[in-house]
Amino acid sequence: MYHAYILKELRHHRHRTLVNILGIAVGIALFVSINAVSTAYQEAVSLPFKNLGADLVVQRAEKRAVNSSQAGPSMRGIRLPFSNQLLSSDDLDKLRIFPGIDAMAGSLLLWNFDRGGFRTIMGVDMSQPSLGPVHIKEWLAKGRFPEKKGEVVLEKHYAKFNNTQLGDPFTIGSRSFSVVGLLEIREGAQIASTNIYLPLADAQDLMGNESKIVNLVYLRLQNPSRLNQTKTEIMQSMPGISVASSDAILEVMGGVSRISDQFSLVVSLVALAGAIFLIIKTMLGNLVERSREIGILKAVGWTGGDVQKQLMGEVFLQSAVGGIVGVAAGYLISYLLGYLAIPVTTPWEVNLLPAFAKEAGAAAQTIRLPVSFSVGLTAAALALSLLAGGLASYFMGRRMAKMKPADILRRL
Amino acid sequence: MNNKSDILVGIDLAKTYGELAVVKGVSLAIREGEFVSLVGKSGCGKTTLLSILSGLEHPTRGQAFLNGKEITGASEDELALFRRENVGFIFQSFNLIPTLSAWENVALPLFPIQMSEAERRRRATELLDQMELAHRLEHLPAALSGGEKQRVAIARALINHPKIVFADEPTGNLDTATGDAIMAILNGLHRKQGMTILMVTHESELAKTADRVLHMQDGEVLS
Numbered sequence: 001m002y003h004a005y006i007l008k009e010l011r012h013h014r015h016r017t018l019v020n021i022l023g024i025a026v027g028i029a030l031f032v033s034i035n036a037v038s039t040a041y042q043e044a045v046s047l048p049f050k051n052l053g054a055d056l057v058v059q060r061a062e063k064r065a066v067n068s069s070q071a072g073p074s075m076r077g078i079r080l081p082f083s084n085q086l087l088s089s090d091d092l093d094k095l096r097i098f099p100g101i102d103a104m105a106g107s108l109l110l111w112n113f114d115r116g117g118f119r120t121i122m123g124v125d126m127s128q129p130s131l132g133p134v135h136i137k138e139w140l141a142k143g144r145f146p147e148k149k150g151e152v153v154l155e156k157h158y159a160k161f162n163n164t165q166l167g168d169p170f171t172i173g174s175r176s177f178s179v180v181g182l183l184e185i186r187e188g189a190q191i192a193s194t195n196i197y198l199p200l201a202d203a204q205d206l207m208g209n210e211s212k213i214v215n216l217v218y219l220r221l222q223n224p225s226r227l228n229q230t231k232t233e234i235m236q237s238m239p240g241i242s243v244a245s246s247d248a249i250l251e252v253m254g255g256v257s258r259i260s261d262q263f264s265l266v267v268s269l270v271a272l273a274g275a276i277f278l279i280i281k282t283m284l285g286n287l288v289e290r291s292r293e294i295g296i297l298k299a300v301g302w303t304g305g306d307v308q309k310q311l312m313g314e315v316f317l318q319s320a321v322g323g324i325v326g327v328a329a330g331y332l333i334s335y336l337l338g339y340l341a342i343p344v345t346t347p348w349e350v351n352l353l354p355a356f357a358k359e360a361g362a363a364a365q366t367i368r369l370p371v372s373f374s375v376g377l378t379a380a381a382l383a384l385s386l387l388a389g390g391l392a393s394y395f396m397g398r399r400m401a402k403m404k405p406a407d408i409l410r411r412l
Numbered sequence: 413m414n415n416k417s418d419i420l421v422g423i424d425l426a427k428t429y430g431e432l433a434v435v436k437g438v439s440l441a442i443r444e445g446e447f448v449s450l451v452g453k454s455g456c457g458k459t460t461l462l463s464i465l466s467g468l469e470h471p472t473r474g475q476a477f478l479n480g481k482e483i484t485g486a487s488e489d490e491l492a493l494f495r496r497e498n499v500g501f502i503f504q505s506f507n508l509i510p511t512l513s514a515w516e517n518v519a520l521p522l523f524p525i526q527m528s529e530a531e532r533r534r535r536a537t538e539l540l541d542q543m544e545l546a547h548r549l550e551h552l553p554a555a556l557s558g559g560e561k562q563r564v565a566i567a568r569a570l571i572n573h574p575k576i577v578f579a580d581e582p583t584g585n586l587d588t589a590t591g592d593a594i595m596a597i598l599n600g601l602h603r604k605q606g607m608t609i610l611m612v613t614h615e616s617e618l619a620k621t622a623d624r625v626l627h628m629q630d631g632e633v634l635s
Contacts, residue, residue, distance in 0.1 A: 409507070
């Protein structure tokens with residue numbers, strides 16, 4: 001292989017080289033962007049759970065009022081959400097020793113209805129510092145997180161709407177609290193987003209001094225790859241319990257998320273295959289255009305293998321450059337798409353708001369696609385670009401082998 | 413092979429394309445160091461015969477021996493290697509690679525051979541110097557005149573120290589003066605270096621400068 005010859009050929013036929021490189025780049029860019037966006041989509045969907053450090057959320061729904069869309073006249077004062085009835089101490093004991101559970105944290109979600117509307121309250125278990133709604137203390141905008149009973153943190157917009165500031169007294173039911181912090185809810189916080197956060201003991205007091213009660217349990221698994229198995233095992237051994245994971249969000253979102261989950265690789269490979277087909281067609285077309293040159297090379301003593309090596313050098317160089325440009329373009333497109341906010345729908349069972357608070361039974365929150373660089377995807381894209389070059393070389397070699405120098409030179 | 417001094421022998425060579433017989437049972441022999449012209453009208457089959465004798469093309473029938481080796485049964489790659497080591501070509505339309513400089517065009521047959529770039533360049537430069545083109549080493553073919561291009565092509569034909577040079581209408585694309593200069597070079601190669609040359613031409617006057625003239629008509633060699 002004569003490297004200077006390769007470079008001179010590619011430089012001399014700039015237009016042809018550019019078309020080939022762009023062809024590969026477009027195919028690779030499609031492959032990278034579809035996969036990167038798909039992965040980001042999966043990431044976005046799993047964000048609500050990731051933000052809590054939880055793999056599973058366990059709860060028990062009220063039997064008679066599942067997914068009710070109307071609030072009856074009896075819904076006054078502080079009460080449990082329909083989907084979050086109290087978990088018994090038996091339930092908690094079973095979960096604590098359930099095989100494959102790494103850590104467990106509980107919280108008590110309450111709804112408070114009064115004349116002015118409703119508010120959501122979350123009693124936070126402070127004993128587990130890295131699991132459950134306690135994570136949201138990272139989102140504090142002002143003040144601090146509650147350290148003792150009688151202290152609350154308010155969601156910033158809720159506090160503003162109610163003209164409440166840091167240090168102000170705050171009443172829930174008949175009890176008085178002090179506002180010690182304001183926090184700003186971030187993206188992907190659907191399953192921990194309430195108006196008021198207070199220590200679990202205070203929330204339990206609000207429910208009538210019932211100690212050690214919770215209605216939401218967050219589980220972290222020792223082996224997250226066993227998520228579905230563990231989920232099924234818990235539901236089988238504890239009748240009436242519902243167990244949610246990020247899959248629940250994926251299920252209610254349907255459409256694009258399902259496509260991105262199941263078909264992104266196929267779609268991107270089909271796009272890439274289309275691009276490769278066009279590249280091969282273009283390169284084979286180039287071969288016809290270059291038949292004179294091939295005839296000369298063969299006439300002066302180049303074997304078929306010598307000519308093919310030379311052409312392969314050109315093809316692989318174009319493939320490599322096209323691959324690199326395609327990866328860069330693919331990530332650029334993906335990062336630009338990452339600026340778009342996508343709605344992530346929360347299924348009713350893990351939605352903390354009353355069903356009537358939204359028009360639909362499920363709440364949607366927008367999340368920016370968390371596009372990130374993947375070494376694996378980049379390596380796969382570059383390997384595919386070289387594979388495209390290999391395929392093009394193979395077909396060029398077959399076509400070129402049939403070219404007889406005498407036939408070519410006779411036509412000149 | 414009938415005679416040890418015959419470097420090129422053709423026996424009953426024939427070539428047909430479908431129903432069309434282009435070469436019809438030609439037998440000939442060219443001795444080492446001989447300059448032979450194959451002259452005939454356009455379309456009489458002389459270029460096809462040259463292609464068969466040089467190993468560019470397989471005959472439909474017959475045998476060809478070049479430098480003691482039968483080339484008619486060889487594969488494409490075997491023929492390519494054989495041409496690289498034994499044959500030099502000069503074409504009417506020069507057939508230079510437009511993206512390569514003059515010296516690189518000359519060194520083209522050497523690229524597949526394990527050889528340092530410096531050595532390739534040295535050999536190409538030496539030949540271009542003999543062709544009085546030392547000042548044109550880095551020029552692309554597009555920057556050369558017709559005569560210069562053909563001199564580069566002659567240098568390329570000589571780079572592998574061939575046993576025989578096949579020249580197909582070497583002056584066909586050149587004006588008379590330039591054509592004469594090219595013929596002078598070919599004659600010089602033959603006389604001074606003892607190069608065996610088989611030249612195809614349709615110009616009788618040009619053919620006469622050779623040691624021997626073979627006339628071809630309707631696919632047959634008459635004399």
